[in-house]
Amino acid sequence: PFAKITQTAHYVPDNIVSNDDLAKIMDTSDEWIYSRTGIKQRHITVDENTSDLAAKVGEQLLLQADLSADQIDFIIVATISPDSSMPSTAALVQAKIGAHRAFAYDLTAACSGFVFALSTAEKLIAGGYTRGMVIGAEVLSKSLDWSDRSTAVLFGDGAGGVLLENTGTKPLIIAEHLRTDGSRGNSLTSNHLELQPELLGRSKPVAEFIKMDGRAIFDFAVRDVPKNIQETLEKASLKPEDIDYFLLHQANSRILDKMAKKLGAERSKFLQNMQDYGNTSAASIPILLSEAVKNGKLSLDRNSKIVQTGFGGGLTWGTLIVNL
Numbered sequence: 484p485f486a487k488i489t490q491t492a493h494y495v496p497d498n499i500v501s502n503d504d505l506a507k508i509m510d511t512s513d514e515w516i517y518s519r520t521g522i523k524q525r526h527i528t529v530d531e532n533t534s535d536l537a538a539k540v541g542e543q544l545l546l547q548a549d550l551s552a553d554q555i556d557f558i559i560v561a562t563i564s565p566d567s568s569m570p571s572t573a574a575l576v577q578a579k580i581g582a583h584r585a586f587a588y589d590l591t592a593a594c595s596g597f598v599f600a601l602s603t604a605e606k607l608i609a610g611g612y613t614r615g616m617v618i619g620a621e622v623l624s625k626s627l628d629w630s631d632r633s634t635a636v637l638f639g640d641g642a643g644g645v646l647l648e649n650t651g652t653k654p655l656i657i658a659e660h661l662r663t664d665g666s667r668g669n670s671l672t673s674n675h676l677e678l679q680p681e682l683l684g685r686s687k688p689v690a691e692f693i694k695m696d697g698r699a700i701f702d703f704a705v706r707d708v709p710k711n712i713q714e715t716l717e718k719a720s721l722k723p724e725d726i727d728y729f730l731l732h733q734a735n736s737r738i739l740d741k742m743a744k745k746l747g748a749e750r751s752k753f754l755q756n757m758q759d760y761g762n763t764s765a766a767s768i769p770i771l772l773s774e775a776v777k778n779g780k781l782s783l784d785r786n787s788k789i790v791q792t793g794f795g796g797g798l799t800w801g802t803l804i805v806n807l
């Protein structure tokens with residue numbers, strides 16, 4: 484059996500924070516943010532946590548597919564901003580949507596999370612499961628140091644996901660190449676928990692904010708990611724011109740410019756929505772995919788070939804060449 488993406492959906496909190504809103508509370512400007520990142524605004528939650536955003540996506544997928552929740556075998560949530568470690572956000576989603584038969588777990592691979600999770604889910608379907616949900620969901624606003632303008636302006640909250648079913652007539656993933664380099668992990672960090680050797684007088688674990696060595700991560704993206712995309716295309720004996728759209732992690736628009744140039748592909752093939760949502764880490768690719776399907780740029784039944792590439796904390800990066 485081949486897995487097929489049969490539905491896509493996304494959900495973001497209503498509350499919008501513009502660059503000008505941020506300029507009122509920190510030393511930055513719309514001009515600086517937009518020229519350096521391509522971001523104009525981001526959605527910041529008021530009263531919805533990560534599992535609430537993810538559950539909204541799950542409910543939409545069921546509605547669109549006209550399925551009842553107990554027809555779902557598994558739920559994987561890719562996130563670095565779970566409601567908690569235990570229970571997992573996926574377990575909370577399972578309860579909220581009433582998917583009584585589904586097993587559920589979170590997957591942590593930062594901004595590559597959705598790509599790693601989709602690769603995993605495809606193997607679950609190939610191994611015999613019938614239907615599953617893969618959701619990227621983040622409330623990064625919980626982990627932002629609003630006094631650090633170098634990171635606070637970059638990130639946003641949101642969720643997106645897909646329904647996978649075993650009704651495919653061709654492989655979902657034509658080729659993939661998933662990478663990790665933990666030795667460079669210290670350039671993009673969050674939520675480090677300190678050792679607590681003393682049994683008494685335990686101090687609270689240090690729940691750190693998102694910290695980033697922007698230069699190091701920018702250089703990593705520009706150097707390692709195009710190579711990864713090229714290697715994966717070669718694995719599939721494909722060239723950039725064979726790809727309809729490139730759905731890359733929405734971290735920075737100048738990075739998309741450089742990627743397109745390095746790959747010799749048209750910039751217009753690199754879908755972009757960071758202007759509306761900022762960087763939503765594991766949610767960025769599924770939100771982009773869901774919007775492209777909803778606005779007709781992509782269809783789930785038109786034999787399109789897309790590239791999905793995540794890159795970020797870990798460091799992790801990876802490319803899937805996907806048949807829609």
Ligand SMILES: O=C(O)C1CCN(c2ccc(-c3cc(CO)ccc3Cl)cn2)CC1
Pocket residue numbers: 519520594637671697698700701704734735738762764794795796
């Ligand atoms: O131009 C400037 O001064 C600054 C230079 C630094 N910038 C950066 C640097 C890195 C990222 C980034 C973040 C993640 C985390 O999801 C993943 C992947 C990337 Cl490439 C985003 N922005 C912003 C503009």
